[in-house]
Amino acid sequence: MSETAARRRATMVEVAHAAGVSVMTVSYTYGRPERVSADTRARVREAAERLGYPGPHPGARSLRRGRTGTLGVVLGEHLTYAFDDPQATRFLSGVAGVCADHGMALTLVPITGGPSDVDRVTEAAVDGFVVWTTADDDPVIDAIAATGLPAVVHGGPRRDGLSFVAVDDRAAAEAVGREVFAGARRPAVLSFPLDRDRISTVTFGAATAGTVPGAASGIDPDATTAGAASGIDPDAATFRVTRRRLLGFRDAWAKAGGEWSQVRVAVCSINSAREAEALAAELLTGPDACDAIAAMGDELALGTLRTAARLGFAVPGDVTVSGWDDTDAAAPAGLTTVAQSLRDQGARCARIALGRLTSTDRDAEVAWNLVRRASTRRSQRRRAQP
Amino acid sequence: MSETAARRRATMVEVAHAAGVSVMTVSYTYGRPERVSADTRARVREAAERLGYPGPHPGARSLRRGRTGTLGVVLGEHLTYAFDDPQATRFLSGVAGVCADHGMALTLVPITGGPSDVDRVTEAAVDGFVVWTTADDDPVIDAIAATGLPAVVHGGPRRDGLSFVAVDDRAAAEAVGREVFAGARRPAVLSFPLDRDRISTVTFGAATAGTVPGAASGIDPDATTAGAASGIDPDAATFRVTRRRLLGFRDAWAKAGGEWSQVRVAVCSINSAREAEALAAELLTGPDACDAIAAMGDELALGTLRTAARLGFAVPGDVTVSGWDDTDAAAPAGLTTVAQSLRDQGARCARIALGRLTSTDRDAEVAWNLVRRASTRRSQRRRAQP
């Protein structure tokens, strides 16, 4: 059979010998061509061609030089997320653009959620890391810190020694929360996973000490109390992004005079429209159907819109909906959302990790803005406010 | 200022010293833990922790071991294409899935279209390559072949020594072409770039020797001849995918008794709906407006559908349209298209490059199928056939 037979690479010594020059001359021919006369260079190239020498061995080179020419990317999710999740993809597009500009390769470290993820990180031959949102307790973060390489974390967690880039999720969530919760009586949040267990649930916000659950009008005290018993405490979420957005939504509802324990919280296990459809169905079913749903992502919001349509709810008449990220599908769907450029953020992370930004720019809270669209336009509500 | 100071990595010798064992014992502790007693192992780990030793230096390890634990991916396009082009993204999702399964990292080689792309390839520290469609004359292909590493090319070009995975584009194009061209009088093809120059044009198919351009009814002979003078010769396209699809569309039109020189060919410079909109406008303007457009990608087809709608053309009444790939947007749009699983193909490429498939599976023409939808449903044509 015609196996590729992994033919042995020619080495520099052999090329040097064939070209009648020293090894260093060959080395310079590849690494610093201007250091070699055009004449010799040609002779070396010719010999290399003849021997099928493919250029300096990358491993040997990086051992000696102390750098690899590659930027590592670590996801808090399974590796395929890099290409399956639209947000991650746009972020990585920004990273890739900067890498290409600097001639750097981009290495995606194979994260699968297993214990060996840590080894994968320490084995990665890279010059720096960019981390896409992971949980506070993810051991991968420690492994990255241990390498001593420059590293940037996007979205969290924050860590001494690692740079950090994100929007102010809490402030943004409050802004969009006030928009979507305005005039609502039964608000809900459609949330990303709280922690690495990624358990999908539907419950209420946890009652905060000193407040009386169900105090606001129209909420069944028992149901509320029951929900609160196992309710969602924002601070317990180990994904920083999730935590901050929950806090922001809680702030928004509080500004409207509401209790967190009145807010229904549906937590998805992955960021997918399909799962959102199912969760939205729960939120929109029964006598206590929600009339305002703040989703943490546009995909989730779009799934919600589909379910609302299927169940015959008018948006924003019967229920208001908001998303997050202002993806391409948001505008056509008339979805109110928080716009942030993940591509720009990816680019910024890459620049920091490659040491192309001054140290003052190491950490950054980047821009976002609220995009108001039809899905929260209260004036179009069918039912008048009470 | 608090520069990260690139603190020097501790080395294995230091750990060995601190733990009171030999260097090899430390090496085994990381590389083959079962070779070391639990006791010693703990001692070594402890010493490593104390010294902040992050594990074996990846460069040194790969130099010595002769493998890197990384699969290289090379795109015929700019690196960002990996995350910007939906087809490429799905393909890479398949590649990534297999990599993750094997604990292999995925390195995207930074292609920018410049002359240094070749260097980027030879500098890449990888164990094998997967190549996403590139042109026959792309020097990157030779560079990959020169490395002697296992390599798989998806979509072309074919090369001795490199594996090859693709659908039979010509046959598929013929199938969808017959569907979209059925009953048409002024067919058109909306094509991917022909070669690495990526020049956008609108012209006709080249007249083939021995045939009389404009012989078929209803075509202005002069116009046709003029078009043919600088017409598109499928065989001149250096992107294999483009070439084979052009040939297939030509076959389809020939089966309907038509001449290639009657077929209008619009070539886009990139695979984008926006550019397709503009090109489609050209195809649908004037007295010779096309009545059948076979696009090489769903994005192009969707752009075409939008333009058709804007210009008041009924689909399929006034013009039929077909796409390629059966992307998520194709079904809702009622687009007739060629379905192929790029994700599966990516997975297959990765398996081959990682040496996980038997040599008989090295080259593969994979499955495709024609998906008929409303955009070519001739029975709904408003104008009757002549």
Add this chain to the structure above:
DNA sequence: TGATCTTTGTGTATCGTTACACACATGCCG
């Protein structure tokens, strides 16, 4: 014309690890 600079080629030491072969102790068998 001698001093100095630039250009170009050359040894040597070293980057940090792992394959390999070997040494020694222990356990197990007949």
Add this chain to the structure above:
DNA sequence: CGGCATGTGTGTAACGATACACAAAGATCA
């Protein structure tokens, strides 16, 4: 109790390249 397998630790010699310092030969200039 000899013989043999098994488990565990240790030196040595690469793996293939580049940083560095030095040398020789023109080029430049007062």
